[in-house]
Amino acid sequence: MTEIRIEGADIIIIGGSSGMGLVLARRLLAEGAGVTIAGRSAERLAAARRQLGDPSGLKTAVLDLAREEEIAAFFRDCGPVDHIVSTAADIEGAYHLLPDIQLSAAQRVVESKFYGPLLLAKYGAPRLPPSGSITYTSGVAAYRPAARGSVVAAVNAALEGLVRALAVELAPLRINAVSPGWVDTPIWSFVAGDAKQATLEAMAKRLPVGRVGRPEDIADAICFLIGNGFATGTILHVEGGHRLV
Numbered sequence: 001m002t003e004i005r006i007e008g009a010d011i012i013i014i015g016g017s018s019g020m021g022l023v024l025a026r027r028l029l030a031e032g033a034g035v036t037i038a039g040r041s042a043e044r045l046a047a048a049r050r051q052l053g054d055p056s057g058l059k060t061a062v063l064d065l066a067r068e069e070e071i072a073a074f075f076r077d078c079g080p081v082d083h084i085v086s087t088a089a090d091i092e093g094a095y096h097l098l099p100d101i102q103l104s105a106a107q108r109v110v111e112s113k114f115y116g117p118l119l120l121a122k123y124g125a126p127r128l129p130p131s132g133s134i135t136y137t138s139g140v141a142a143y144r145p146a147a148r149g150s151v152v153a154a155v156n157a158a159l160e161g162l163v164r165a166l167a168v169e170l171a172p173l174r175i176n177a178v179s180p181g182w183v184d185t186p187i188w189s190f191v192a193g194d195a196k197q198a199t200l201e202a203m204a205k206r207l208p209v210g211r212v213g214r215p216e217d218i219a220d221a222i223c224f225l226i227g228n229g230f231a232t233g234t235i236l237h238v239e240g241g242h243r244l245v
């Protein structure tokens with residue numbers, strides 16, 4: 001089996017300026033990878049760079065997954081790349097009951113979690129070596145949908161279908177997704193607003209593991225998928241038992 005090494009690998013994380021992606025960047029840098037974090041906001045990327053301690057192995061790139069021309073240009077100019085990860089999601093304004101759903105907000109979820117990942121594969125896969133991988137992030141909403149979350153539930157499910165199809169089409173590249181449960185990250189301000197802490201605490205009591213997720217739990221799972229040469233088309237559920245309750 002080809003050994004998949006993280007040390008010395010060049011890894012791109014779209015969504016690396018916040019939450020799970022930021023913690024993943026810290027972990028990969030500590031393991032000796034060269035890391036590029038990408039997102040739409042230059043300010044968030046600069047803040048992430050400061051939080052990571054401005055390491056020499058870190059690059060940042062302003063990139064919007066909703067813009068095909070930006071994705072094409074990014075991969076034309078990005079230099080060597082061994083693995084691609086996307087933890088990006090734009091769910092602002094998407095958590096509503098049907099009467100209040102705005103198509104523009106639903107469209108941004110689709111762009112960040114379906115069309116964007118499709119385009120990452122279109123332009124990124126040709127840049128990867130045969131031992132390369134793409135790891136996406138879906139989510140437990142596909143399995144345990146909540147009222148107000150229909151768009152996110154559907155898009156997560158669609159992304160998982162895409163993962164299986166791409167694992168066949170792009171072989172021997174490995175294409176996988178981690179499906180997180182509820183994880184305490186900045187995204188919750190869009191989902192629950194001021195009720196974030198109370199909502200997460202209530203879920204912690206319900207879950208078999210007795211707590212909600214930490215970004216480190218998901219970063220660990222993504223590292224596994226990058227490093228395991230036998231995993232492809234896999235949806236790795238890391239959700240504290242949420243699908244069981």
Ligand SMILES: NC(=O)c1ccc[n+]([C@@H]2O[C@H](COP(=O)([O-])OP(=O)(O)OC[C@H]3O[C@@H](n4cnc5c(N)ncnc54)[C@H](OP(=O)(O)O)[C@@H]3O)[C@@H](O)[C@H]2O)c1
Nearest residue numbers: 015017018019020039040041065088089139182183185187
């Ligand atoms: N946290 C949870 O409980 C949970 C549960 C299930 C699934 N998930 C999934 O896990 C992934 C990571 O979530 P998180 O909680 O770490 O989220 P987060 O903290 O909100 O981070 C999201 C990242 O995505 C970037 N982003 C958003 N839209 C983008 C776009 N169009 N193009 C490029 N970058 C974009 C953001 O930066 P900019 O805004 O600057 O672009 C940010 O860096 C997401 O796919 C989310 O749906 C999360």
